Amino acid sequence: MKRIALLLAVVLLCCTLVFGAQAGLLINGAGATFPYPIYSKWFDVYHQKNSSINFNYQSVGSGAGIKQVTEGTVDFGASDGPMNEEQMKAFQDKRGTQILHFPTVLGAAVPTYNVPGVTGSLNFTPEALAGIFLGKITKWNDPAIAGANNGVNLPANDIVVVHRSDGSGTTYMWTDYLSKVSDEWKSKVNKATSVNWPVGLGGKGNEGVTGLIKQTPNAIGYVELIYALQNNVPYGMVKNAAGNFVKADVSSVSAAAASAVKDMPADFRVSITNAPGKAAYPISSFTWLLIPAKIPDSAKRDAIKGFLKWMLTDGQSYCEQLSYAKLPKEVVEKEEKAINNIQ
C-alpha cells in the first residue's frame, strides 16, 4: 500500500512539474478543419518564437467554431464560411461586442471525374456544372459539356453525381459558386455547408468523394484543391467570369482574391466565388479567423494581435509548402489596418 501511495505521489509531482513548466498564456480556439494543417503549423512556429504564448486549436468544424466563440468557451473561432447576419446578431446579444473576421488563407473546390476513355483534363462551363448538379444534364456527351471540350470523345453514358455527405466548407464554396452562376440553383438549392442535393451520391470527406468517383465509372464530384494536389487527383478546368478556362492552383486562387479586393467590405465577410479577374479561379474562398472586437484580458489581446500581424507577414510564407493559396498583398494591407479594431 505504502509503495503505491509513494508511486502516486511521484507521478503527481512529475505531472505538476511538466505542466507547470508549460505555464504561460494559453489561448484557445476552435473551428474549421480545412485550414487545420496550416493553423497548427503557425501556432507551433509562433510558440517557438514566443515561448510564453500557447495556442490550442481544436478542429471541430466551422459550425461548432462559430457556436463556441459565441458561447465564449474559446478565445477565437475559425470558419470556412462567413457568419451570417443572424449569427452576428446572436454574438452581439450574447457578448455585447462585435465579432471580427480575419481572412487567413484561401481554398478552392475543383471538379474531379471518372469518365471511361477520357484521360486528359476536361473543361467545364458554369452552365454545365449547374446543369449536372441540378440533374438536368444527364449524359456525358451533352452539348453543354461537349461544346467546351472539342476533340474529346465523350461517351453517351449517364452521369453519376457525387457530393460531400458531411457538412463542409468545400460544399459551401461549391454551392455558393453554383448559386451565383445559376438562378435555378439559387432558388432550388441555395448555399450552405450541407444542402438538399437534387441528385447524386454522398461521400464522407474528400477521401470519401474521391473513393466513390474512382469506384464509379461516369462519376463527377468536387474536392478541396489541397486534397486533390496532395493525392494527385486529376481535376478539370472551370470557365471564370472573364470567360477563360482556368486550372485551379495556388496562384489562380490568390488571383481570385486579388481581383475581388476592390469590392471587399470592411469586415471581410465576402464571397470571392466567380471573381472577375482574368486569371482568377472561380470556385475559391477565404477561410476566416473569428475574433471578438473586445478582449478584456490585455495579455490575451496583445498575444492575439501579435499573432495576427505575424500570420499576415512571415506566417504567409508557410502557405506554399502546405499547398495553401496565400493572401494577396492588397488583402494583407487591409487586414493589418483592421487589427487595430481589436480592443
Place this chain on the structure above:
Amino acid sequence: MPSAGPVTGSRSFLAKLRDGDEIARLVTFVFAATVVLITVLLVYELWINSTLPRHKFGLHFFVTQVWDPVMDEFGALPFVYGTLVTSAVALIIAVPLGIGASIFLAELAPPRISDTLQFFIDLLAAVPSVIYGLLGVFIVVPLIRTVIYPAINKPFGFLPMFKGPSYGVGFLTAGIVLAIMVIPYIISVSREVLLSVPRDQREAALALGSTRWESTWKVVVPFARTGIMGSIFLALARALGETMAVTMVIGNTPKIAASLFAPGYSIAAVIANEFTEATGELYTQSLIALGLVLFLLTFVLNGLARLLIVVTTQKGSGVSA
C-alpha cells in the same frame, strides 16, 4: 475471513459492513444504478435538446421526407427507412449463416477445429467498423456493381426491389457489410448457448433412436432457442446503430427507394456526417431529435424482441426449464 465475534441472527450494520457483505452489496448496487442513471440521463438530454423541432414539426417529423438544412425543413422518414431496411437485409443474410455456423461449431465439428475457428470469429468481432467499411468500399461495392447487380437485375429486374440502376453503393451493399459485421456476434453467442445445453438432453434424444442431426435440430436447438434469439437481437442492435461502415457504403442520399440497389441514408450516418458543421439551432436540434428517434427505434425493437421470446417460450415444448 476471521470474524470478531460469534455470528448472531441480528448483527449490527457495522459488523455486516466489516464482513464485506454490505460493502459488496452497496458497491454493486451503485454500479447497477449507474446504468439506469446513464440511460435516463441520455433520454433526458436528447429530449430537452430537441424541443425546437418537436414544437415546429411535431409528429410530422416522422413522416416528412425532406431534409433541407438551407430551408430549415427536416424529416426523419428517409433515415428511419434506411436504418430499418439495411438492418433487415443484414439479419436476413446473417441469421441463417450465423446460426448454421454455430450449430456446426457447437455440435458437429471436432473440438479442435471448433476452438480454432472460434478464435478467428472472436477476432472478427473485435475488428473496428471502419475496417469493415473499407472492405465494403473496395470489395463489396465493385462486386455489387459488376457481378451481383447484373446477375439479379436481368432475371428479377421487374420486381420493384431490384429495379433501377446500381452505383455499387446502396441499401443492399450496406446490408451486406452489416451482415458481415454481425455474423461473428451471432456465431459467438449462439455457440456458447448451444454448448451449454445439458448433455442428457442430447443423450435422451439419441437413446430414443434419433439421428445426430435430429437430436441437434429437434432437441438441442429448440432448447437453446432463447439464447439464440438473444444473439440475434444483439446483432440487430449493432446493425441499427452502426455508423462508420454504413456511411461509407450506403450512398448518403436521404431518399426513399423501393430498390435495394438505390442509395439511401441511415440515422446514425446522418448524425455523424452533419453534426459538426450543423449551423443554426433548428438544424442541430433536428439531428439530436434523430438521435432520440434512433433510441426509440432500438427501444421498441428490443421490446418487441422480448415479447417474442416470452410468447414463443410459453407455447414451446416445455423448454422453459
